[in-house]
Each structure stands twice: as C-alpha cells, then as structure tokens.
Amino acid sequence: MLESLLRATLLGLQLGVTLALIAAGLTLIFGMMDVINFAHGALYMLGAYIGLVIADLLGSFWLALLLAPLVVGVIGAGIEIFSLRPLYGRNPLYHILLTFGLAIMAQGIIVEIWGARSRRIPAPELLSGSVSVGPVTYPVYWLFVLAFSTILIGTIWIAIERSDLGILMRASAHDTEMVDALGVDVKKVFTAVFVFGAALAAIAGVLLGASRSVHPGMGFGVIIEAFVIVVIGGLGSFKGAIYAALLIGLVIAYGALIAPALTDLFIFTLMAAVLIIKPSGLFGATEAA
Amino acid sequence: MKAITEYAHNLKEAVGLSEVTAPAGEQVLSSQGRIAALIVAGVLAAFAPVAQAFEPFWLNLLTRMLVFALLALSLDFVFGYAGLLSFGHAAMFGAGGYTAALVVREMTTNALIVLPISMLVGILVAAFIGWFSVRAKGIYFAMLTLAFAQMFYVIIFTDLPAAALGVETITGGDDGLFGIPLYDIFGIDFGSRLLYFYLTLVFVLLSFAILVRVANSPFGRTMQGIRENEERMQFIGYNVQRYKLLAFAISGGFAGLAGGLYVPFQSVAQPGLLHWTISGELVVMLLLGGMGTLWGPMLGGALVIYLEERLAGFATWEIILGSVFVVVVIFAPRGLAGTLISIRNDPRNAITNAKGALRNYIEKVKG
Numbered sequence: 331m332l333e334s335l336l337r338a339t340l341l342g343l344q345l346g347v348t349l350a351l352i353a354a355g356l357t358l359i360f361g362m363m364d365v366i367n368f369a370h371g372a373l374y375m376l377g378a379y380i381g382l383v384i385a386d387l388l389g390s391f392w393l394a395l396l397l398a399p400l401v402v403g404v405i406g407a408g409i410e411i412f413s414l415r416p417l418y419g420r421n422p423l424y425h426i427l428l429t430f431g432l433a434i435m436a437q438g439i440i441v442e443i444w445g446a447r448s449r450r451i452p453a454p455e456l457l458s459g460s461v462s463v464g465p466v467t468y469p470v471y472w473l474f475v476l477a478f479s480t481i482l483i484g485t486i487w488i489a490i491e492r493s494d495l496g497i498l499m500r501a502s503a504h505d506t507e508m509v510d511a512l513g514v515d516v517k518k519v520f521t522a523v524f525v526f527g528a529a530l531a532a533i534a535g536v537l538l539g540a541s542r543s544v545h546p547g548m549g550f551g552v553i554i555e556a557f558v559i560v561v562i563g564g565l566g567s568f569k570g571a572i573y574a575a576l577l578i579g580l581v582i583a584y585g586a587l588i589a590p591a592l593t594d595l596f597i598f599t600l601m602a603a604v605l606i607i608k609p610s611g612l613f614g615a616t617e618a619a
Numbered sequence: 620m621k622a623i624t625e626y627a628h629n630l631k632e633a634v635g636l637s638e639v640t641a642p643a644g645e646q647v648l649s650s651q652g653r654i655a656a657l658i659v660a661g662v663l664a665a666f667a668p669v670a671q672a673f674e675p676f677w678l679n680l681l682t683r684m685l686v687f688a689l690l691a692l693s694l695d696f697v698f699g700y701a702g703l704l705s706f707g708h709a710a711m712f713g714a715g716g717y718t719a720a721l722v723v724r725e726m727t728t729n730a731l732i733v734l735p736i737s738m739l740v741g742i743l744v745a746a747f748i749g750w751f752s753v754r755a756k757g758i759y760f761a762m763l764t765l766a767f768a769q770m771f772y773v774i775i776f777t778d779l780p781a782a783a784l785g786v787e788t789i790t791g792g793d794d795g796l797f798g799i800p801l802y803d804i805f806g807i808d809f810g811s812r813l814l815y816f817y818l819t820l821v822f823v824l825l826s827f828a829i830l831v832r833v834a835n836s837p838f839g840r841t842m843q844g845i846r847e848n849e850e851r852m853q854f855i856g857y858n859v860q861r862y863k864l865l866a867f868a869i870s871g872g873f874a875g876l877a878g879g880l881y882v883p884f885q886s887v888a889q890p891g892l893l894h895w896t897i898s899g900e901l902v903v904m905l906l907l908g909g910m911g912t913l914w915g916p917m918l919g920g921a922l923v924i925y926l927e928e929r930l931a932g933f934a935t936w937e938i939i940l941g942s943v944f945v946v947v948v949i950f951a952p953r954g955l956a957g958t959l960i961s962i963r964n965d966p967r968n969a970i971t972n973a974k975g976a977l978r979n980y981i982e983k984v985k986g
Contacts (some may be wrong), residue, residue, distance in 0.1 A: 366758060368899075416949055416983040422758070423704065424948055427906050430899055431944035438937025517986045554769065554895065561762045595773040598766045602751065605763050609755050 337466045338583040344472050346579020347479035351534040352552060353559040353571040354486065355527025361503045361566030362523045364422045365414060368429035370531055371553030372436035377402045377532025378539035378548065379444055382451050391454040395536050399529035406528025410521050418520075433549065441546050448545035451536060475537050482533070483572060490568055499523065503566065558601045564614030574612065653831075656914065660824050664817065671813045680928050682816045684921035686881045689823045691904040691920030692913060693873035696830050699911035700839060701866040702846030706761040706898050707748060707768025708874050711741040713893030715875030716882035717775065720796045721789075723883055730802035730809065730818060734879045741875015742868050744771070749867035753860050756849075765895055772893040795889035799882055819880050826873050831913055833869065842866050903940075907947055908954050915956025922955070950976050 356370050381398035385391055409432065417424050457471040490496035502509045502519050510516045535548075542548075559578050563570025578597060585593035604612060663681065670677035690712055697703050715737035722733045752763040774780070778792040790796070802809045802818065809815045833839055844852050845859055853859050882888045891897070900923065908919020923940070930936030950973075951958050962969045 428948045435941025591777045598770045
C-alpha cells in the first residue's frame with residue numbers, strides 16, 4: 331500500500347513537472363498577449379514528432395532534446411508574426427478561434443506526413459534500467475524527466491522573478507503601453523515569449539515522447555489538461571500554473587490508483603470546484619473579466 | 620477624413636464584440652430575410668426527391684447539414700446575442716441524442732413525444748451547467764462550460780449511471796448504443812430517408828422561426844444589451860444572471876433537439892457526440908458563418924459538414940478546413956454573413972475593401 335502510494339507520488343510529480351512545462355508557456359502567452367493558445371498542444375505534438383525524426387536521423391536522444399525545441403521555436407515565430415500579430419487589439423476571442431483553426435491544420439499536417447501510427451522516441455542507453463527509491467523500483471528515465479523538468483522550471487521561475495528580462499516581461503504583461511512608451515519594442519517581446527512557450531512545449535513533447543508514445547491524438551489530449559491547469563492556477567499566473575500542474579499530476583496519479591477510468595472526471599470536477607469558489611483561479615491576480 | 624474612419628474603427632475594436640455580431644437594435648431578420656429563408660426551405664424541399672432519385676448520398680448529407688445548422692443556430696443564439704461563448708454545447712447535443720436513443724428503444728418512437736423530451740433534457744443539462752457558469756465572464760465562462768461538458772462526456776463514456784444504479788448498462792460505455800430505430804408520428808412512418816429529411820427540415824425551420832422571434836422580442840433586446848454593456852444593464856435593474864441563465868437554457872433546448880434529430884438518423888449514440896472537439900467545431904461553424912445573424916451560422920454549419928464530407932476522402936481535409944478557417948478569422952472576421960451583407964450593401968467597393976484588408980494585414984505583420 332505504502333509502496334504503491336510512493337510510486338504514485340513519484341509518478342504524479344514527474345507528470346506534474348512535465349505538464350508544468352506545457353502550462354508555463356500557455357500561461358505566459360496568455361499573461362503577455364491575452365491569447366488563449368489552442369495551438370499549444372499542436373506545438374507540443376510537433377516537438378515530439380520532430381524529436382522523433384531527429385532521433386531517427388542522428389541517432390541521438392540528446393540532440394533531439396536540443397534541436398526539436400529550436401525548430402518548433404522557429405515555427406512558433408512564424409505563427410506569431412503571420413497570424414497572431416495582425417489580430418492584436420481585436421477581441422481576444424479571435425485568438426481562440428484562430429489558434430483553434432491552426433490546431434486543426436497542424437493535426438492534418440502531422441497525419442499527412444507521419445500517418446496515424448503510434449511510435450516512441452528511443453530513450454538513451456544511459457538512462458535505461460531502474461533504480462530503487464526506498465521500497466519501490468523506478469525507471470531511471472522517469473527520474474531523469476523529473477529532475478530535468480524541475481531544474482528547468484526552477485530556472486525559469488528564478489529568471490522571471492529576478493532577471494531584467496523577467497522584469498521586462500512582467501512589465502509588458504502588466505502595462506503594454508507604458509513599456510512601449512519607454513522605447514522597448516513590445517512586438518519583439520511578444521514574439522520572443524511565444525517562441526519561448528513553443529520551445530518549452532516542444533521540450534515536453536520530446537520528454538514524454540520517450541516515456542509515453544508519439545501519436546496524432548496527443549496534441550488535443552494534452553491541451554485540455556493544460557487549460558485546466560492554467561485556469562485552476564489563475565490565467566496568466568506563472569506561479570499558479572506550476573502549483574496547479576503539480577496538483578493535477580498528483581490527481582492523475584492517485585486517480586489511476588483509485589479509479590483509472592474516472593481520472594478525467596476528478597480533474598474537471600476539481601477545476602469546476604475551484605472556479606466556482608474562486609472565479610479567477612487560485613493565483614489569479616484580477617477578478618475574472 | 621481618414622483620421623475619422625480610423626477613429627471609428629478603433630472605437631469599434633475597443634468595444635470588441637459589436638464588430639463580430641450584429642449591431643444592437645437592428646431587426647434580426649428583415650421581411651426580405653424571412654422570404655429568403657422560406658425560399659431556401661422551399662428549394663430544399665423540392666430538391667429532396669430529386670436527390671433521392673439520383674444520388675441518395677445527397678439526401679443523407681443534406682439531413683446532416685440541417686442538423687448541424689440547427690446546432691450552430693442554437694449556439695449563435697447564446698453567443699451571438701447574449702455574448703456567452705459556450706465551449707460545451709456538445710453536452711446538450713449529446714444529452715438530447717442519448718435521451719432520444721433511450722426513449723425510442725424503451726418506450727415510444729413517436730417523434731412528437733421523443734423530440735420534446737430531448738429538448739427538455741437539453742434545457743435541464745444547460746440549466747445545470749449554466750447555474751454554475753453564468754457568474755463567470757468571458758474566457759472563464761468558456762472554460763467552465765468546457766469543464767462541465769467534459770464531465771458529462773466522462774460520465775457517458777464510463778457508463779457511470781449504470782454503475783451508480785447497479786444495472787449492467789445504460790449508456791453502453793465507449794461502445795455507445797446501437798440500432799436506434801427511426802421515428803414515426805401517429806402511424807406515419809419516417810423510416811424512409813426522404814421522409815426523415817422532411818421531418819428534420821420542418822423542425823429546423825420551426826426552431827429558426829421561434830429563435831428569430833425570441834431574438835426580436837424585448838427579451839432578445841435585453842440580451843443584446845447585456846452583451847454590449849453588462850454593468851449598465853445591471854445598474855438599470857435587470858437581473859443579468861437570470862437572463863443569461865435563461866438564454867443558455869433556451870439554447871440548450873435547441874441543441875438537445877438537434878441531438879434528438881441526429882441520433883435516430885445515424886442509428887447510433889456514441890460518447891463522441893459529447894466530446895469537446897464537437898463544441899470546438901461548432902464555434903468554427905459559427906465564426907465561419909458570421910455570428911449574430913442566426914442565418915449565418917446555419918450557413919456555416921451546413922458548409923463545414925459539406926466540406927468534411929467532400930474532403931473526407933483526402934487525408935488533407937483537416938489542413939484545408941483549418942486554413943480556410945484561419946484565413947476567414949484574419950480577413951473576414953464577420954464571416955460569410957458579414958461578407959455577403961457588405962457585398963450586398965456596396966457591391967462596387969467589395970474589391971477595394973479586399974485590397975484594403977490585404978494591405979492592412981501586411982502592415983500589421985511588418986509591425
């Protein structure tokens with residue numbers, strides 16, 4: 331009993347930090363540009379597929395983990411410049427609709443190129459096997475994902491809180507016009523944030539592509555989980571997204587222990603409950619508007 | 620002069636939704652529009668036997684187009700008029716569909732009994748979701764409706780009602796319910812595809828007439844007022860929350876009706892009916908057609924179903940549908956309806972306007 335609980339906790343934390351990578355981008359993009367990015371799941375999926383191709387071609391998981399986010403980042407820049415940018419200033423609704431259209435498109439493109447078959451990115455030799463954590467044995471790869479994502483998320487957190495760039499980002503999100511007036515090219519900041527979010531999603535795609543599987547449904551699957559996280563945490567709140575991601579990761583893992591078929595029900599009930607009690611989410615700065 | 624038009628444009632953008640939807644205070648459907656709607660219905664009715672004779676596939680397609688036109692219409696009523704972006708309309712669609720399946724299998728196949736029950740269940744589900752959601756605004760409302768709809772999806776998918784009641788099966792789990800018989804009305808059998816098409820046409824036309832009526836009524840005006848400026852309406856003394864809930868429930872009733880028409884026609888009820896991607900597709904239909912006109916979204920719904928059917932052979936249909944959609948969002952934010960209206964109002968300027976939109980786009984991309 332204790333053993334399976336510990337195992338579920340480790341699994342939940344590992345899933346949680348990976349989800350945090352996805353949700354962090356989503357929430358930063360919303361916080362900065364008021365864009366609910368429905369294409370974020372597609373970017374995550376694209377990361378996994380491009381990672382797959384790189385791992386196949388170059389035979390290295392590490393290169394996939396390094397290069398796939400760069401490629402997806404470039405794609406993200408294209409999306410931001412050519413489709414999101416012309417819509418800034420319009421009702422935020424248009425961004426939902428636009429990115430939903432982009433997600434449908436990406437889905438079609440991926441099926442067209444790679445087919446519907448499910449695959450897996452080969453994990454590196456170095457991370458094969460398992461270790462004992464207390465009474466449970468745990469795959470080394472999962473521990474790696476847990477450690478890698480935690481360090482990455484921690485670094486980003488500190489960067490946002492402390493660095494000049496982080497301050498600029500938060501300032502741009504808070505008062506775009508003022509930052510613009512101070513001579514900063516806010517358009518470039520927007521593009522950078524979108525590219526950054528896309529790259530984070532791609533990293534998550536490569537990481538999970540080696541432990542779960544790479545298939546065309548993964549984008550639409552993860553986007554709803556990511557939305558739930560971002561909404562529970564409070565739209566636009568980085569801190570909220572991280573806490574909520576860990577919470578949801580644990581709910582999924584413990585849910586799988588109690589009633590595997592009903593984990594989704596637990597998640598959505600949790601989200602509805604949070605929103606009903608606190609309409610702007612756990613760490614939402616402003617009243618829902 | 621240019622400064623003034625620019626200012627007006629900025630003002631419109633600041634107000635936001637009014638750019639998307641019909642301006643408040645305008646007649647929802649002019650008498651001209653009513654005649655046009657009747658002509659379209661007449662042409663469809665006359666065309667059906669021809670389709671039946673030459674290409675029965677067309678009759679199936681037309682019936683499905685009608686059902687989704689009704690579904691898009693129901694969403695437009697609550698989004699285009701009350702400004703509530705529901706991302707969970709599949710819940711009411713699916714609930715109506717499953718209700719029809721169960722009633723038709725267990726009790727009666729009389730459409731005049733089953734369809735009102737489907738509608739009622741749609742209203743109840745919408746009232747339940749709306750009760751918790753209408754307090755939230757904008758994105759939060761959309762996300763709450765999405766969450767509740769997904770809860771219903773999981774409940775149907777895992778057949779939770781059967782587990783709760785201790786019986787073997789109710790919703791059929793992920794397999795769904797098969798072999799749903801078609802309707803009859805007091806001895807008249809709607810088993811033939813042609814008659815079923817007429818049945819659907821009549822119900823869709825009636826729904827359209829009712830919703831146009833409601834949208835034109837004082838209630839409809841109040842909803843438009845809430846969409847434009849909720850706080851002001853509240854200060855005037857309207858119970859905004861109750862109006863929203865009522866609008867959402869009415870809309871849910873028509874979504875339930877669409878489900879009730881769809882399931883016996885397809886002869887299966889599957890959990891996929893309630894999945895959030897259906898809700899997303901509905902929003903696509905709405906935007907493609909143009910919100911706030913009631914007829915525009917019906918056009919959008921029919922068009923998306925048609926495109927899906929025609930392009931299904933190509934693996935690329937999603938790419939095409941997605942790109943059409945992206946282009947519409949960027950260049951024709953008021954959808955097909957808006958484009959048609961502006962062409963009708965000013966046919967000569969249509970090309971100049973298109974050029975202007977392109978130039979505007981390039982400028983914005985350059986930053």
